[in-house]
Amino acid sequence: MRIAFLSDIHGNREALDAVLRHAGRHADRLVFLGDLVGYGADPVYVVDKIADEVGKGALSLLGNHDAAAATGSVEGMNEYASAAIEWTHHELDPASRAFLIEMPMSIEDEDRLYVHSEASSPRSWQYITDAGSAERSLRSTAKRLTFCGHVHKPQLYHMTPMKPPVRFLPQPGIGAPLVGNRKWLAVQGAVGQPRDQNPAAAYSVLDTTRNELTYFRVPYDIETTAAKIHAAGLPKILAARLFIGR
């Protein structure tokens, strides 16, 4: 089976549609790793679309922006993020908010763990940025493979029991075999707001038969997405950063 992992869509309709078209050719099943909304101008479309996919068997995890948008609480968020969350909260109807807040924090699926942020303490929304945070996450689960998002930068860590993990920066389109008796932590890039200086939407596909993970980059129509952010009156920086992937 081929499972597509999509994380950090952040209300970006054009990026989501482009990735779903791409994944339609490369995957049989969808897993959304959280942060469906926040920042972007199409939260309603994105939530409807993903709720529809969940109805057809996809999985969707809770992210910190989803929780905030559902409840309207912006505690701990920066100025731009909280502006976007307040706007998003008012855009969403009660049914959409309920869908968001009812998404699970984590899911275990065969030898895999799905979670939005660092897995040792999912509710504190910690980032995985280096070997130390990756090790905390990997040591907190018995599952061989962990898939998460939250940092908007694709990274792949692998760890043997006696050693700290090693980071690998995956090359788009080249499948990495998740071999051996070691654990792997696949941090996803962002579909809707990439921050690794590559503006194309990021997602990955796990082929469980071949035991191989491939990161993909999918270009999308950023101009349209940015125009909608401007039209919605959201902070302009949220549109500008999409063009440079930062």
Add this chain to the structure above:
Amino acid sequence: MAREALQTGSTIDGFLIGEKLHTGGMATLWSVTHPDIAVPIVMKVPMIMDGDDATVIVGFEMEMMLLPRLTGVHVPKYFAVGDYARQPYVVMEQIDGDSLLPLLDKSPLPISEVHALASRVATALVDLHKQNVIHFDIKPSNIMLRKSGEAVFIDFGLSRHLQLPDLLEEEFHVPMGTGPYIAPEQVLQNRTDFRSDIYSLGVILYHLTTGERPFGFPQNVRGLRRRLWRDPVPPRKHNPETPPWLQEIILRCLETDPGKRYPTAAQLLFDLQHPGEVKLTERAERLERDGFFTVTKRRFGWAGTQGSPRQPEVVAATSAPIVMAAVDLTDGMEQLAETLRIHVQRVLATVPGVRLACVNVLRQNRVGINYSLDEEGRNIHVQRLVELKDWARPLNLDREHVTFHVLEHTDAAASLIEYARSNHVDHILIGARGAGGLRRYLGSVSSQVVAEAPCTVTVVRVGQSETELVD
């Protein structure tokens, strides 16, 4: 991890275990058969003890990762890997031939034999590097020779694929490799440089030429570090038969600084295929090792270098390309030759480390007198070489970066394509005489080269007004 013991007669995943062929330090090798596989195959099984030696496990993981991704005649054909949790194994083709190991006892070998072996192994290395893999354990016992002649690399336990995670990076407390063959940068725990394999090949060639190891058989890290400053005794000192071009090649492979070695295996192979064109430096004639002052200075320069940064810049196998200029020296084509030179100049200006091969085809008549055999023929050949060098003169290239070749052939396109293939040319620049209808109908040399060459081809035309294009 409890595992069923393998034995002759047992079956795993459809593979019937035959006799045990070999027990090594890291793995055992079994002859196996499978109803769907007609060729002779072997199963390699790691020796995993209760203590689970990390290097053995990681090396085996590396092979399980790499073998399915490697292709071509210079690696064993891969068939299957076993589930790691149950019984790890790799099934691959059994190579019908021997390793280079027995040759060490027979060395020094005749120079012609060293030359032929060097070309075969370098050809295999070009192919491996083009697949983004650095072997990192090139040594006689890891190189097999097929009966058909091709060299085959085995044992990828220390290898690295530059586009895949490096599983060995975390194991880095000691240099990894085999004592006599390990490159200085590997001693410093740098696993990013294709030229490390070129160094190891240099050690093999040194041994086959002289019967001696250039750096002995060091048993500890301190011994390994000596090669950071101590240069080897020049091969000619051991074996006076060593021709200068071969000493030049071997000592260039063995340069401590990777930047002074061949930039790519393809450029090494190019020199092996054209020994008469090798640019001889002071290395070629050297009979003594460097003096006390030079060695001390080098040693001082390395002092404090315990290890290089974890991820130094990776040198791509496609850097320092071999570029071929197919130069048409026919009368009346001067403008085309000049346009071609301008485009070659642009490539040279934008790509560092280019090696330029200037090639001209001297057409032979299919029937009639073969001029090359007589005095006049030789003169024509020499005259063409002179003209080719004159064509390249404005490029101002050092002898090390340019070579000249006049090919004698009845079919110009076929000879250019064959030259590009056997010399692993990365990019051909060729002029097209025109774009006329008749030429299109009959087929031109350049269009055949475009269609059949194994690399990138740029077709250069002289700018023409529209009226001139009409036949």
